[in-house]
Structures are given as structure tokens and as C-alpha cells.
Amino acid sequence: MLVDSHAHTSDAKFDTDREEVLKRAFDAGLKYIIEVGCEPPLWDNVAELSKRDGIFSMFGLHPQDAEKFNEELFDKLKNLLKDKKCVAVGEIGLDYHYEPFLKEKQKEVFVKQMNLALEINKPVCIHCRDAYDDMVKIFKTFDVLPKGVIHCFSGSWEQAKVVLDMGFLIGIDGPCTYPKSNKLAKVIENTPLDKLLVETDCPYLAPQKYRGTRNEPAYVVEIAEKTAEIKKVSFEQVCEQTTENAVKLYGLKK
């Protein structure tokens, strides 16, 4: 039993064989897949896909699309978030990796969506790339923070500790299986198992065994195996606890 707590199988890279990919995932023992709709052109596809058993959705505006934000889009987002299969606002956050980025616009749109999550009482799934300090600064402006996960965590253990203390979970992805993953291994080693989620972020970030190819939800098994190895616990224990964590954070039920 496992959950891929962050997948993008609505991506065009799955257009030719989406059915096989989803079948492989459930055959591999996945109980749930959380499908992330963070690009407005794909929102409706994500909503459609999440009508199926075992698939849930989240919706948000990705920081790289922050400049597209307008009231009409925000209203559409609010509507999608009412869907009964929608479990979170995400992925939202900050991304200062690829130039050009509009820092102030990203911050504004991030805060708006954090407030929306609080308003509708849903957790958040946060994307943060090369923007850790600004993310924490924003968190500190909130009296009450929504529950949530820092997805695809790529920071140090010291940085993980700060967000764990603020109540967030840590999302672990394929890079934990790469040879140069010492920093992430330390994060996994030190983070309590009941604060970890496993996720593929497919089609990106394929685990080492499949590196360079398209990632897919079934490969979350690789991430759970590596997590078990690092934490010196059984694979079953990782599967059971991370599933429970996802169920609890996102309120997953059929």
C-alpha cells in the first residue's frame, strides 16, 4: 500500500499511454494517486481524471505562472477547489530558478492562495525552488498557517527542521535515489517517519533506476525503498506510515 502524493499524469507526456501508466501504478500496489493541477490549461483534465477511483486532485497556480494571475482565473480556481475529490490547494509557492521571474508577483499570488486555503480549510502543497528564505519569511507573517507539505524538498536538514517546527510535512522524490544525495539523505534520516510523504512529481525526476526517462506513479516504490534504507526501517513500515500521513493530511477517502 502506497500513495503517490504528487503526480502530473495529466501532462501531455502521458497522452499516448495514460491508461497503461495508471494500471501499472495500481498494479504496483498504489492505493491512491494525488493528481496536481497547477497549470490552468490542464485544470479541467485534472478534474476529469480525478473522477476515477483512487485518484484525488489538487488545484493551484504554480509560481512560474504567477504573472497569469487575474480575478477571473482566481474565481475558476475557487470553483475547482469545491470539487469533492479535491483535497488541497497546490502546488503553490515560489520559484527563483529560471530567469526571468517576478519575485513580488510570485509572493503576492502565493500569499493569496495560502489565504484561500485557510478560508476553505484545505491543506497546501508548496513548491519552493531557490526561494527558501522568502518562503519562511512569508510563513512568519501568518498568525495561523494552513496544514501542508513542502513538496519535493531540496533543502538542508537545518532548513527542514524550521518548516517541520511550523507544522509542515516534507515531500520526498526521486532525487533521494541519486548518487549525490547526501544532503537529502540527512533530511530523510532526521525527519520523523510520520512527517514524510513520498511522491514522484512525474513525469519529472525519475528515480536513479529510470533516470533520464519519463517518471510515472509506479516508481514511487523506488522512493519508499530508498527511504526505508536510509531510515533503517522496513519497506512495509514506510509504505504504511507514509500512506497514513497522506490520508491524514489530505483527508483521503473514497
Ligand code: NI
Ligand atoms: Ni509538481
